Amino acid sequence: MPEFMKSKTVQTTLAVADALSFYCAITIVALMLTGAFRDDQNFSYSLSTTAGGGGNRLPVLNRRPCDEIYVVGEGETLHTISDKCGDPFIVEKNPHIHDPDDVFPGLVIKITPSSSSSSSGS
Helix, strand or coil, X not given: CHHHHHHHHHHHHHHHHHHHHHHHHHHHHHHHXXXXXXXXXXXXEXXXXXXXXXXXXXXXXXXXXXXXXXXXXXXXXXXXXHHHHCCCCHHHHCCCCCCCCCCCCCCEEECCCCHHHHCCCC
16 A cells, blocks of 8 residues: 555656646746847837828837947947937947047947937928
8 A cells, every 4th residue: 555655656757747737837938028029128119100191090010210229230330329219419429439439349339329310201
C-alpha cells in the first residue's frame, strides 16, 4: 500500500506541475503581447480622416514623430533626425554636441518638435 500512495503522490505532483507550467506559459505570452503593444502609447486619436470629405468619419491614429529624449540609430545624421522629428535646432539645444558631423549610434539627444510638424499630410 505505501507503494500505491507513493505512485499517487507522484502523479498528483506531476499534474500540479503541468498545470503550473501551463499557466506560467500563458502568463509569459500575455506579458510578451502586452510589451509588443507598449509602443502604441505614442498614438493619439484624431477625429478626422485622411481622405478628406465624406460622411464616413473614422478615428485616425497620428503617431508622434519622436520622443523628447532620442537615441541616435545606425546610419542616422542630425539632418535626417531633424527631418524625421521636426526639430531644426537640435545642435543649439544639445550643448554636448560639439561637431554636428560627429554623431554616432547610441548618442542621446533632446528633441523639441516644432508645432508646425504635428500636422501630417494634406
